[in-house]
Each structure stands twice: as structure tokens, then as C-alpha cells.
Amino acid sequence: MSDTGTGQGLDAAWAVDWLLRSAAVVADNRVALSELDRAIGDGDHGENLDRGFSAIVAKLDEEEPATPGAAFKMAAMTLMSKVGGAAGPLYGTAFLRAATAVGDADALDPTLLVAALTAARDGVVARGKAEPGEKTMIDAWTPAVDAAAAAAAGGSPADVLLAAAEAAEAGAVATDPLIARKGRASYLGERAIGHRDPGAASSALILRAAADAAVSSGTAGAGA
Amino acid sequence: MTVGLVIVSHSAQLAAGVVELAAQMARDVVLAPAGGTDDGGIGTSLEKVMSAMGLADTGDGVVVLTDLGSAVMTAESALEFMGSPENMVLADAPLVEGAVAAAVAAQSGATLAVVQKAAETALDPGAAASAKAPGAAQAPGGSQAPCGGQPSDGGPAADKGAGAGHSTGAAVTAVLTLINPMGLHARPAAVLAGELGAMDVDIEINGADGQSVFLLMALGAGEGRELHVSASGPDAQRAVDLVRSKVEEGFGEL
Numbered sequence A: 001m002s003d004t005g006t007g008q009g010l011d012a013a014w015a016v017d018w019l020l021r022s023a024a025v026v027a028d029n030r031v032a033l034s035e036l037d038r039a040i041g042d043g044d045h046g047e048n049l050d051r052g053f054s055a056i057v058a059k060l061d062e063e064e065p066a067t068p069g070a071a072f073k074m075a076a077m078t079l080m081s082k083v084g085g086a087a088g089p090l091y092g093t094a095f096l097r098a099a100t101a102v103g104d105a106d107a108l109d110p111t112l113l114v115a116a117l118t119a120a121r122d123g124v125v126a127r128g129k130a131e132p133g134e135k136t137m138i139d140a141w142t143p144a145v146d147a148a149a150a151a152a153a154g155g156s157p158a159d160v161l162l163a164a165a166e167a168a169e170a171g172a173v174a175t176d177p178l179i180a181r182k183g184r185a186s187y188l189g190e191r192a193i194g195h196r197d198p199g200a201a202s203s204a205l206i207l208r209a210a211a212d213a214a215v216s217s218g219t220a221g222a223g224a
Numbered sequence B: 001m002t003v004g005l006v007i008v009s010h011s012a013q014l015a016a017g018v019v020e021l022a023a024q025m026a027r028d029v030v031l032a033p034a035g036g037t038d039d040g041g042i043g044t045s046l047e048k049v050m051s052a053m054g055l056a057d058t059g060d061g062v063v064v065l066t067d068l069g070s071a072v073m074t075a076e077s078a079l080e081f082m083g084s085p086e087n088m089v090l091a092d093a094p095l096v097e098g099a100v101a102a103a104v105a106a107q108s109g110a111t112l113a114v115v116q117k118a119a120e121t122a123l124d125p126g127a128a129a130s131a132k133a134p135g136a137a138q139a140p141g142g143s144q145a146p147c148g149g150q151p152s153d154g155g156p157a158a159d160k161g162a163g164a165g166h167s168t169g170a171a172v173t174a175v176l177t178l179i180n181p182m183g184l185h186a187r188p189a190a191v192l193a194g195e196l197g198a199m200d201v202d203i204e205i206n207g208a209d210g211q212s213v214f215l216l217m218a219l220g221a222g223e224g225r226e227l228h229v230s231a232s233g234p235d236a237q238r239a240v241d242l243v244r245s246k247v248e249e250g251f252g253e254l
Helices: A012-028 A030-040 A045-062 A068-082 A087-102 A110-128 A138-152 A157-173 A184-192 A198-223 B012-023 B046-056 B069-081 B095-107 B112-120 B125-132 B186-197 B213-218 B236-248
Strands: B004-009 B031-035 B062-066 B088-090 B172-177 B202-205 B226-232
Touching: A012 A030, A012 A045, A012 A068, A012 A198, A030 A045, A030 A184, A030 A198, A045 A068, A045 A087, A045 A198, A068 A087, A068 B046, A068 B069, A087 A110, A087 A198, A087 B046, A087 B069, A110 A138, A110 A157, A110 B069, A138 A157, A138 A198, A157 A198, B004 B012, B004 B046, B004 B069, B004 B095, B012 B031, B012 B095, B031 B046, B046 B062, B046 B069, B062 B069, B062 B095, B062 B112, B069 B088, B095 B112, B095 B186, B095 B213, B112 B186, B172 B236, B186 B213, B186 B236, B202 B236, B226 B236
Parallel strands: B004 B031, B004 B062, B062 B088
Antiparallel strands: B172 B226, B202 B226
């Protein structure tokens, strides 16, 4: 960690910490996410994601990924196999595309982080065939990518992820007044108005976990 | 071997049931179910889908059929994980009708593209056929040969058209009469669609796409029924000759 004290790269330890923090925050919000989903979907988003991230934690107990890309790929495979609902292939594709974008780099600088986030967002778009404003995960991911790109110029990796998390949270809140165009929520028409999209909400939680892990690793590095 | 099929469903029972149904018409086709989550719940599993793809891949390609939205995404993800192999395709088709149509086509030895098309045109044969040919009695291509009243006395397949007449433009047409007792049921439809599917031809039989096993079956053409065949494209003559010889030999069922 000591050589990343200047904040120029997030390594495999950060990726593992991100996944563990994601698992914890998804578990903490399992009921809340499912309640959001119950209002406009089939009410299983929290349980499904919790099952997927719990499986990731179990796999991390068995073996430590060597690079951030390896961690993302393991997460992709696990989420696609264990989640069951639409969130599995969507998050799975996000992590898979992020893994491809970073290759076997040992550490992610701001440029690689933005590339990973962009590839992840593009993967969700391709898999879900949704556009911004349709009350989906993309409404959190797209502002997150834009904010990350803006922060990458002159910012540290933690700055990039903090900007992404903040924008994702605002994007999730901004789904409240939208009418859903994709998934089961689209059958509700105007009745979806006033409810937050569960996928956008979980995306914001997971991106915040990435930022928390980066801040924590930066602090650890600076302190070492 | 034949093209194999993977049936992806949120429910293990539904996937198994579709396989059971389609298998009745396709004894030699590998039909691999991938239903439910790893722990038997409702949902789809990448691992199950990928292992089913492995099972169904016997060298001639795999067509994947899915039920609801996230099953499509899981199947797409599985293909992406496997490096998007060229011999595996996802059919945009209704699960049950598409699986049956694809299985019948695969059983006939049709190519990957034809099996995929069989599934994808299973959607609504009635609407597709009527959109193409309002009034099936009116043969496209013009060779509306007078048939002298009793089409049912057929005897040996009577070619009432003007041989291989080129009636309008490049279209090759023929009017044939079915002589086998079962008519154009699943097996003959699969034979025709399979062989026509391998040709470079645009062919309609009573307004239905001759390369679609399901649309041919949906004609419900029985013994004595006239078939108005119209083909265009490089293989038009060969295609019409094939239909004629198959019809005249009663699809080997006499």
C-alpha cells in the first residue's frame, strides 16, 4: 500500500474491499431495496443482490484475486450465476466490461477508473437496452460516469470515485418522478411516479462503497 | 448431428416441459433445458445456461430460446462470456412455439440460420401469412391456373401450372396438388423448409414463406389441396423443382 500513498492507483486490495463493502451495504439495505422493488417491480431486488454479493464474499474467502480486473471478473461471474433476477446479468455485465477495460493492470489510475466506469455503464446500456430517463440503473450510472470523467483531470482516484458516488446518488433520487419504460415497472405507467428505481438506488450504494474503499485505502496509504 | 437447442426459462419445470414438448417432434435433436436458479428457485443462472450450451453444441450450432426479459439478458451474457461463438445464436421468438418450430427444423437437418428463422417466424403464422398474401387462394406470381373443379381427385400429383413457366418477371411458379394422405404436416414442412432454407431463393407457397417450417405447417394443407408456388432469386428454378418432386412423390409417405 505504501507506494500508493500518493493516491495514484487503486489495487486489488481496494477492489476486494469495494466488493466486501458492497456486500455489507447491500445486506444492510436488503429490506429497503426490496421494498422499493415491491412498489414498482416484483419485490426481490434486495434479496437477489444480497444473495449475489454474499456469494462473492464466500468466493473471496477461498481465493484472493491478484488484480482489480480479476476481482471484477470473479464478481461478474458470481452475480450472473447467483442473483437470478435482471440485476444479475446487468451488474454482471457491468463488472465483466469493467474487467475487460482494465485488463491485467495492477493498479487503477484515474484514467483507467473512468474507463472502467464507462465500460460498465455501456455494458448496462447494451444489456438492458435502456436510455437515460427511463427510470433504470442507467439514471444513476450515466451521471456517475460524467462526474468521474470531470474529476479525473487533476483528481486522485478517490476524487474520481467520490464524484461518481455523489452523482449516482443524485441520479437515483432523480428517478422518483420518472415513468418507467423498462422492466416490469413499465406496466405501471404513471403509478411508478413517486417511487425510486431500485436498480438506481442499489447502483448508488455500490458506487458509494467504491468511494469509501478508495478513501480508506488512501488514508491507510498516507498513514503508512 | 443436428443443430442443438437450449431452452432458458425462469422456471426449471417450464424449461423441462418445453423440452419434453419439442422432443416429441425431434428425436435426434439435443434439447438442453436451463431453467431456474442454481438453488432451484425462480430466475436464471449463467452457469446453467453455459453448461446447457455446452451440451447442445454437437458441432452444427446452437439456437438459444428464452422466456422473459432477464432470461434474455442471462443468455446474452453467457454468449458474451463464451466469447460470442459464431455457431451460437439467440432466437427472438416466443418460447413454446419457437422451440417447437426450431426443433422440427433441426430434426430435418436444417442449418443454424434456418433453425433460427424457423423459431423467429413462429410468432404469428396467421398474421404473417395473411399480411403476405391477402386471400391464400390468390397465388402470388400470377400463375392462377384454372383447375377444372375437383382438386381432390388429384391422382398422381398433377402439375396444373405451366410447367416451369416464367409467368411474371423472374418468378418461377407452379401449381401442385398434395397427394399424400397427411398433407403438408410437420415432417414434410420441415423437409421443404430445411432444403429450401439452404437455397438462395425467395419462395412462397400459398402466400407462406417456404423457408419457414412453422408458416408451412400453419397452412394446414391436407391431401388434395393445391399449392401455389412462386419463387424468385438465383435458385428459383431449383427450388420449385424440389417442391414439385417432393410433392409428386408424396413426401415418401405413399
